[in-house]
Amino acid sequence: MRILVALGGTPYSAPVIREAAKLAYNTWADVTLLAVGPQTSGAGKTPDPRLAGELSTYKEDFLRRIRDEEALYPSGATECAWEKTGPWAWEQICKGAVGRKDLKLRIRQGVAGKLILEEAKKMGSDLILLACGKGTGCAWEGDSGAAARVVSSAPCSVLAVKEEKDPSMIVCCLDNANVSQESLELINQLVTIHHAELGIVGLTEAKGIKSEVDREMAQVLKYYSDRNVRAWVKMVETSVFADFVDESAEKDLVALWMGRPSLLDKIFSRQRLGKLVSSTRSSILILR
Amino acid sequence: MEDRKAMSILILDDEPIVCKRLMPALEKMGYHVEVFFQSPEALARFREKPFDMVITDLKMKELDGMQFLTEVKKISPDTEVIVITGFATMDTAKESFRRGVFDFLSKPFKIKEIQDVIQRAEVQMAKRRAEQ
Numbered sequence: 001m002r003i004l005v006a007l008g009g010t011p012y013s014a015p016v017i018r019e020a021a022k023l024a025y026n027t028w029a030d031v032t033l034l035a036v037g038p039q040t041s042g043a044g045k046t047p048d049p050r051l052a053g054e055l056s057t058y059k060e061d062f063l064r065r066i067r068d069e070e071a072l073y074p075s076g077a078t079e080c081a082w083e084k085t086g087p088w089a090w091e092q093i094c095k096g097a098v099g100r101k102d103l104k105l106r107i108r109q110g111v112a113g114k115l116i117l118e119e120a121k122k123m124g125s126d127l128i129l130l131a132c133g134k135g136t137g138c139a140w141e142g143d144s145g146a147a148a149r150v151v152s153s154a155p156c157s158v159l160a161v162k163e164e165k166d167p168s169m170i171v172c173c174l175d176n177a178n179v180s181q182e183s184l185e186l187i188n189q190l191v192t193i194h195h196a197e198l199g200i201v202g203l204t205e206a207k208g209i210k211s212e213v214d215r216e217m218a219q220v221l222k223y224y225s226d227r228n229v230r231a232w233v234k235m236v237e238t239s240v241f242a243d244f245v246d247e248s249a250e251k252d253l254v255a256l257w258m259g260r261p262s263l264l265d266k267i268f269s270r271q272r273l274g275k276l277v278s279s280t281r282s283s284i285l286i287l288r
Numbered sequence: 289m290e291d292r293k294a295m296s297i298l299i300l301d302d303e304p305i306v307c308k309r310l311m312p313a314l315e316k317m318g319y320h321v322e323v324f325f326q327s328p329e330a331l332a333r334f335r336e337k338p339f340d341m342v343i344t345d346l347k348m349k350e351l352d353g354m355q356f357l358t359e360v361k362k363i364s365p366d367t368e369v370i371v372i373t374g375f376a377t378m379d380t381a382k383e384s385f386r387r388g389v390f391d392f393l394s395k396p397f398k399i400k401e402i403q404d405v406i407q408r409a410e411v412q413m414a415k416r417r418a419e420q
Contacts, residue, residue, distance in 0.1 A: 001394045002401060027376040027394035030401075070382060100391075124398045181305050182396035188374035189394060227347065227375070 021065035038142035074099035112140035113149030167253035175203035255285040327351035338364035
């Protein structure tokens with residue numbers, strides 16, 4: 001698994017580092033810590049020292065949380081330096097660092113949403129972790145719409161991390177028959193890591209649930225039951241679905257299967273999705 | 289001209305969709321690939337013909353992945369094993385390495401990721417052959 005951790009140099013980053021460390025500790029994923037900020041003076045010859053300093057602190061925090069007795073990530077580096085990899089783009093290269101898995105540090109400066117998506121595509125990420133505040137937004141300096149753009153357009157699942165909390169329930173909402181294998185596998189990992197129960201919620205309209213949604217829910221339920229994951233099923237009407245998500249997100253981890261075409265896309269337009277991600281108190285997972 | 293035999297890979301996963309995805313991608317790289325959905329059949333085949341590499345899931349009915357890879361290593365210690373799992377934990381990762389796996393990948397993963405791991409394993413195997 002490859003995880004991209006998008007950090008905005010804000011106080012929101014601490015919970016996302018904790019979540020990243022927990023995921024990495026259990027999944028042995030390759031991790032990229034990406035600090036994104038606006039372009040500064042100096043024509044981009046060297047990275048913003050503020051971002052570089054913060055990223056080094058996050059790296060230390062990440063490694064400390066991993067309690068890396070298995071030498072999972074590179075350590076023992078004798079010398080680290082920032083190397084320019086493109087316009088307003090840098091990667092930290094460390095000599096003498098050895099590890100079983102990759103831990104990369106990168107800085108990009110420019111429009112945050114666009115850069116996070118570019119980085120995700122380039123590295124082939126399976127999951128993006130976004131640093132977001134608890135009920136106060138996922139603000140990136142110079143790009144207030146970054147989180148909305150990322151959750152709407154990412155090539156993979158996105159977890160907007162809010163507070164430091166272990167959910168005992170993961171509530172997965174679907175409205176069509178487009179549940180990807182990758183998303184099923186990601187839910188597996190989260191259920192395992194958090195020892196959580198799984199709720200599978202189907203979207204239904206006044207005239208009743210679509211037969212393909214009903215079939216898909218049954219298949220998803222069977223998938224997890226076969227793997228001894230405690231799961232339950234519930235139907236929620238379209239008219240109250242947005243409120244249901246708002247309420248569930250208060251205490252549980254809500255996951256939205258945003259396939260195409262998707263009623264969820266219509267209910268949660270990019271603006272509404274961005275608002276949901278920004279305003280809820282709990283983490284939100286957008287599954288692709 | 290040296291006749292280079294294609295490396296043989298056995299894939300074991302009880303989810304057919306996983307095997308369906310991996311098999312063509314690895315065959316395209318020039319490997320000889322056989323897929324199995326049940327561990328007893330996979331083990332019987334491995335006893336007939338020890339493969340160069342095994343890619344195995346962990347959570348399966350009957351013989352689970354951990355027992356399977358232990359048997360594989362007993363039959364053919366030089367076979368490199370890559371574990372793939374949707375239920376990764378530090379403990380299962382550590383146990384896998386204790387039993388001699390080459391690498392441990394948690395699902396989901398992109399094809400490129402496992403292709404990179406296989407190529408690294410191939411380099412290690414070539415080095416070992418050269419040293420013998």
